[in-house]
Amino acid sequence: MWEDLLVQHGLTLESVTAIDSPTPDNAVSYRLYTARRPERVPSRPRTNAPPPPNTALGVGVIVHGPDGVLLGRHRRRTWELAGGTVEPGETFAEAAVRELREEAGLVAASDDVKVLGTLLDRVGDVVRLTVPVLITRWSGIPRQREEAIGSWRFWRLDALPQPLFVPSAQCLTAWNPGLPLDHPPAHFQPYASPGR
Secondary structure (H helix, E strand, O other), rough: HHHHHHHHHHOEEEEEEEEEOOOOOOOOEEEEEEEEEEOOOOOOOOOOOOOOOOEEEEEEEEEEOOEEEEEEEEEOOOOOEEEEEEEOOOOHHHHHHHHHHHHHOEOOOOHHHEEEEEEEEOOOOEEEEEEEHHHOOOOOOOOOOOOOOOEEEEEOOOOOOOOOOOHHHHHHHHHOOOOOOOOOOEEHHHHHHOOO
């Protein structure tokens, strides 16, 4: 039992010495265990410089209601969903709510966000992981909040504007595969609905 405990705690057992009583009529016996902690192999970064970014993780927020889906016009002339980078410590739902408020001024609750799955593609040397989410309950009127994107409005699904930003088109296709959208392929892994 003691040998097993020593090994379970990361020690290497070297020897066990029995120490018996010097008098034959005394049955007391002791065990002396000799164990050592194995030498650990250290690790360190290759350089002091941080690694170059090679993965981008973001959310694409599909706000859908009776008037269609919410899209804004980027200053680079693409139409796109609200969304952006997930910050450290945020859930996907929290990131979606924050991005929607920061970019379009709409307020939603994390409980009203449905995470649809993950989209994986590659742009040059960067692996892009986009999480499409769906919001069908919110408050407020869309308005420009950031310099880069504005002209927020709802578009009918049969009259979407052109051109769409690639990740936005991928998110919309993941949500509604019947939409006639062209975009580079992305692998979509849907999340199972609760109860499935």
